[in-house]
Amino acid sequence: MKNKKIKLSKIDPSSHPLCKNKEEALERTAELQKEIYDLLYLMFAHDHYSLLIVLHGIDTAGKDGAVRHIYDSGNPQGIKVFSFKRPSAEEFRHDFLWRCHRHTPESGLTTIFNRSYYEEVTTAQVHPEFLQEQRIPDELRKHPDFFKRRYHRINDFELLLSEKGTVVLKFFLHISKKEQKERLDDRLKDLSKNWKFSPDDVKERRHWDEYMDVFEEMLQNTSTEHAPWTVVPADHKWYRNYVISKTLVEKLRTLKMKFPKAPKA
């Protein structure tokens, strides 16, 4: 199952292999957005498939921007966004997929997860102290395969969703350490972004290499046929949006959905 081909260090976050430049990307993205609107409308009418979009990436990778972009492509009535922050006390008392499962999309609709259960195999690996707050018996928490088991449970869970008709598309927003520095500096300077700045962000930068290793391992272990990851070079926001739009359209087209006939009078 392990997909060893994903090597983050081999992917340049500032590259844009599928588009010459910003102008071309913006033009094509605008076309794709129209098609996304139509395809999501068709999915709503067809009323059997649903769409779950999972966004993951380090702080400032552009998850909020990606949410806005996807949201702008569809009908607000058909798209729900969930931003998962620190788990509540109740959530800490359940299995690690519990809080996300309840927010999976119903037939016909789209849900975007801004962060997700993937924090539980990435941030939780870099900061194992987080696990201690979860009520997991010691013998299980200290098991050498603890995170490997979580990868398997994630793959199982996404298979459950896909066998119901939920299309699961996951985007890893890949930025460079240099780009992150610029974005953090921006947050400090720009009053409208200042609230997003936390001294923790700077502290987390010390763990950069560790995060990259853990991200790569996560991508290798959870990129499946039924729920693939797309690694998005995300230093350029216009390229990030283009890749996301293109991936959505290409996947939704394969469903070959048709408008149902009106019931006979």
Next chain:
Amino acid sequence: MKNKKIKLSKIDPSSHPLCKNKEEALERTAELQKEIYDLLYLMFAHDHYSLLIVLHGIDTAGKDGAVRHIYDSGNPQGIKVFSFKRPSAEEFRHDFLWRCHRHTPESGLTTIFNRSYYEEVTTAQVHPEFLQEQRIPDELRKHPDFFKRRYHRINDFELLLSEKGTVVLKFFLHISKKEQKERLDDRLKDLSKNWKFSPDDVKERRHWDEYMDVFEEMLQNTSTEHAPWTVVPADHKWYRNYVISKTLVEKLRTLKMKFPKAPKA
């Protein structure tokens, strides 16, 4: 994974191999109930493990009686019961584990499922027309491995719970066709039970053999090390209660839980 050893036709629903008679069963059950109370109290204090009890069986098999029996063994504050009836419109629009997952127990507590996602691989096999109400794309619903896939997803799901520290114990209440007839007749005669009688119950009796085949297949495919089924000969209520109590005690003892020390002042 398939456990071919479970053969329902080889298990006499009126047998009571572990107890001579009713008197002995009641006496031993009373002892066991005291121990269950203590073990569940310890689990509450220990606050890492939890207990999920799943009850399954044909109409009149004694699920409600088993719920009362288990409930009486513990502290009402620590036990929740969920009786799953016909799914709601919202539930039909999600995967088949969605509505049950949200009600799984939090650390320290016990949950009893009176019926569960096992209806989705038993009743749904006997009555495939039920599946049409679920919003599952045709290509998935008509897949030859549709139920096989569900067995796998159930096993995965129960593994997720057990890796969190949830002990999953499943009881299949096995009654004879003759005993069912008597219980249905009782429902007609006894005013206090009359509300439970539905003409559907009688209609369902026509499918008896089909149900037995489907139950056996379900038991063979979903009895795992992490979430075993106990087939309970259930024509005698006193024996049913004894077997359930005994299974609970034996499993909870293996956890070797200890009371946590009081925090230092």
